[in-house]
Amino acid sequence: MNVIGAVKAYVTKMTAESDPGMKILLMDKETTSIISMVYGQSEIQQREVFLLERIDSAGHTNGNSGLRYLKCLVFLRPSPQNIDLLSKELRNPRYGAYYIYFSNIVAKADVKVLAENDEQEVVKEVQELYMDYLAVNPHLFSIGLPTCMRSLSWQASALQRTVQGLIAVLLSLKKCPVIRYQKNSKPCRELSTKVEELMNKESSLFAFGQSNHPLLLILDRRDDPVTPLLNQWTYQAMVHELLTIHNNRVNLSKIPGVSKDLAEVVLSAEQDSFYAKNIFLNFGEIGQNIKELMEHFQAKAKSHQKVESIADMKAFVETYPQFKKLSGNVSKHVTVVGELSSMVNKYCLLDVSEIEQEITSQTDHSSQLQSIRKLLNNTSVRDTDAVKLVMLYALKYQNHSSNDTAGLIKALKRRGVSDYLILSVSNILEYAGSHARQNDLFSVGDAVKITKRFFKGLSGVENVYTQHKPVLYETLEELLKGRLKEELYPYLSNHQINGRPQDVIVFMVGGTTYEESLVVHTFNKNYPGTHIVLGGTTVHNSSSFLEEIDQAMKDVTRRYTRNITPVRFD
Template sequence: MNVVLAVKLYISKMIEESGPGMKVLLMDKETTSIVSMVYAQSEILQKEVYLFERIDSGGRETMKHLKCICFLRPTIENVELLSQELKSPKYGLYYVYFSNVISKQDIKTLAEADDQETIREVQEFYGDYVAVSPHLFSLNLIGVCQGRSWNQVSFKRTVSGLTSVLLSLKKCPMVRYQNSSEMAKRLADHVRQVISREAALFDFRRTDSAPVLLILDRRDDPLTPLLNQWTYQAMVHELLGINNNRVHLGSIPGISKDLQEVVLSSEHDEFFANNMYLNFGEIGSNIKDLMEEFQKKSKNQSKVESISDMKVFLETYPAFKKMSGTVAKHVTLVGELSRLVGNHGLMNVSECEQELVCQSDHNASLQNIRGILSSEKTRQEDMLRLVMLYALRYEKHSNNDIAGLMQALERRGLPEKLRKMVPAILEYGGQKVRGSDLFEAETPIAMTKKFLKGLKGVENIYTQHKPLLYKLLDQLIKGKLAEASYPYLGTSQLRDRPQDIIVFVIGGATYEEALVVHNMNKTTPGIRIVLGGTHVHNMKSFLEEITSATQGLYGASQRFHSRPGRW
């Protein structure tokens, strides 16, 4: 199961089916993101696609010598725009591909508009989602719920996106959902309805063990998106922001024009592919090795003394130039991460966070938080995240000092809209909302395990936390996931251990959870897991999610995102 490969194969097939000759690729806003995540522009150019256009952009030139490959979401707006296009075609022939199921009525509308008979092909190719990495996909939706119910537009988009993932991976799964979440149950019901209605599309070859779709709600684990991260990809997203594999670095003082926006893709950047899941300490060492390798190649490139040397130089120059760009990009990124860590005392902040969520010494945690809140180094977002984590951890503790910490935030100058996120997180994912126990009681067995673990060597204090997803997947793989809490939809039940698992998180997944899935895929033979969510969160986007869900409560109704990486 590989979502990047699934979408890539669809796009390759579209281009090949139109035959030889110059082509234009006509997309909408969403399919532009879907394509750009799996194909570099240079790769598509090699397939005779010389022009990329948006169907909603005006003033496009008429070029009858070009074939047009349309890749569009099957929305009312796109059908209308394509109908207008066909009445006055700008290109010679049209090969139309929709990213999901399209109705017979819409097909009829297009046929009636095609007076000049320019359409050669109309097909459904189910790439209706953003493939972030082979085992991670997103729908790029923020603010999917109002209170504890679905936002209707987001719900419709989520049903179509999730069913397209199943179709692209050729899976007709058994559906399990989080019983404590009405939103999870509703999504599970509607996905099952689509599978029943489109039974012919979901008629795939049966496997020994049926695939499983597990639908979860972000409210059950509000901790994970609030934590600082220390693996490369997750850290870049938390501190700088990754949007469709792009990182904006324009705010870095003295940044060169070439590096104001960089692309981080495991498909097109070997160094990133090899290092995205490594921790920050290892990245520093690997960057040093990359620099040394580049310096050696630079010396070789400078020795052009004969015709044969020139020939070798010209042959190796493209690879050398690519390596030069890779070195510049990663040195800049790691340098900026390092600057932020040092300037804002993030190691102290992270240590405090990890102790807060992984241990249960209330007095020590409270003292540490107060110390960090009083430091001039500490950023506003880190003050806020610590108090939100404390509120979740000690919500029901008899001596909790949430009110005192809120006052400390006010003294440090945090605006009211941010301070109101503390009660908002309890409304969003507090104890009365969660179906799982995020903070397990310290039983004698748990204490013994922790002690034995300590004897084997101290764990990295910055990465002690394991998302709830780790425990759920472990139980699911072992056949021990409680049916009362995660029931099957319908009467059928799984007899064998699942091999193919698709997990979907309403309210957004995280790169920390993607790391859990990556490690499980690597270490559990025969198991293939894909993770998806309505979004891939860092703390900033997660605050938006909470704001949308608790709109009108506590006055927490303002949006938080500005430019990526900025507050």
């Protein structure tokens, strides 16, 4: 199972089925993101697509009408707005032929509306190509919803969009799964029920004749609020946490002295071999690999200086595009890693991470409370990191007899921390406190010992704790050993799977993380014959997770106030 491969196969089908010749690709905002996640613009152009247009842009409707010799590939979500815009396009067509592809199941009534508006009979084809999601990694996808709840319940539009996205994932992977869900989560059950209803309604689309039963496991972010709060130390996760990755793009424009070419960079494993090799490696290993990449580039540059004959000139011209690409790659990754290193040192992130890991993996209340107080007094520590430490403490020790969350909140107020961030402490206790979780989030077995992992290669990196394992790790381990408790993760309807499932799609309501993506990557390597794909309403870093919690807590009547003084804002 490979979601990037599935989307690429659909794009190949879409661009190859029309007659040969140059084409226009007409998309909406969301389908533009879907395509850009797996193809660069130059790659699309190699498929005879020379122009990309947005159907919802003002410039599109005012364009040249004398392009009837061109074919138009239309790739849209089957939304009411897009049906209306496409109907207007067909009433006054600018192109000679239209090949229409919808990213999901389209209603027959909508197809009828398009047919009625196609008075000049320019539509040659209408098809459904199920790529209604963002393919992030081969085993990771996102619906692209920054938030999905309000009052700790689904927003109606987010639930509908998530159902559509999940159905597209299943159809693109050709899977008709048995569904299990987290029992204590109403949103998980609602999503499970909606997905099954649509699968039953569109049963002909799901008649794949599969020899084994895939599993769709639907989980709730509230069962593991810790993972999105932690600082990260693998490349992809670290970039997202400190710089933010949005649809494979990273904004570097705020870095002092950065060139215009590097103001925004693309980090895509499909288009960047260095990134692909280092995406799951830790920060120290990346430093060593950056050094080797630079040495390789310097050797190439030196060889290109020796242009002494016609044969040398010919060889240089033939290799120049690859050389230029390598040059850009070196500059990009040196800039990114340099900024990460700068932020680690400037904001004392090694010290912060060490305490984070101790809170998640050890039980030593007095020592951890003292360490947190010390970091709260360190002006180099960012307010967000200070607040996250207090949030982790509040989650860990909310029922402890000596809980001092209220005292830590007072320390945050003395720092001048914003009201929004301070409110996050009480928000997370209501959102994902012990009353909301069905797993023991902070269980520490006797065999679990915290150890320091020595990173190598990058000057300035000493010791970093990396012992935390997301709840998803244990969940998958229990699942693949046939021990996942049915009373906690029941099957929907009467369907069941005997033995270990071979194909598993895990979906996280409330967003997943790159740390959990690493867990799935590891399981796929360690369990040959088992294929796991992970998805979520979004892919969080800690900042977006705080926004998710803030939105989910809108209009909530607060119930949980034990051991924490209510926050008052004057």
